Amino acid sequence: MAKRGHRPSVAGPGRPRFYGRHPVLAALENPERVVRKMWGTREALAHLDIPSSIPVTYADAADLGRLVPGDAPHQGLVAEVDPLEDMWLGDLLAQGEGDRRPLILLDQVTDPHNVGAILRSAAAFDALGIVTQDRHSPPESGTVARAASGALETVPWVRVVNLARAMDEIAEAGFWRVGLTGHAEATLADTIGQNRIALVLGAEGEGMRQNTETHCDQLAKLPISPKVESLNVSNAAAIALYAIAVRG
Structure with a gap:
């Protein structure tokens, strides 16, 4: 030493x-x-x-x-x-075959604090993993690791080139793709049923891109008070993961 x-x-x-x-x-x-x-x-x-x-x-x-x-x-x-080795989406989907663990997709969520917090919630609610775009998401860093509080080491994180193409592959694996957005008509509780859920969340401020929305099977909102315009993406992820975990 x-x-x-x-x-x-x-x-x-x-x-x-x-x-x-x-x-x-x-x-x-x-x-x-x-x-x-x-x-x-x-x-x-x-x-x-x-x-x-x-x-x-x-x-x-x-x-x-x-x-x-x-x-x-x-x-x-x-x-x-050293950064962890890259993981293929197909390998992650194979790990979840036969169970109902939710999958999280992040559409250009770039804030490392938010991504870290979402990793932590994913670990808490036993999500299968998270999927992000490689060019529009933060790299592994001390900030992500700190916000994740250890979950960076336990929750699989797949980076893809094309999110829409990845969403097609996820649908083929049997997931119901639910995009969270404030302008949806239905609530999350109305949409999740007993399906295997791929939860799609958009970027801070801008939300999901139009092409991402069109690749969702259904759009849903959280029933928040009109006194609040929106929730931070990491808070929304935690609430949605809880709702999926406790569904009847």
């Missing part, structure tokens, strides 16, 4: 840095995740079982603060990791 006070190094190319206890521990516990190096305070590292193959640097809180963006709450732990 390097001595305390060792100057923080620059992140490797394409390697995100995770920070905070939950994201770092989840990364260490994920056999599919390669952790390249770690930094931490002596107190935070004291009770961790870190493989000897991972270089570890002791650092004080101020040093760690320079490794993460802004005032991010690192809780004394930072890890540099």
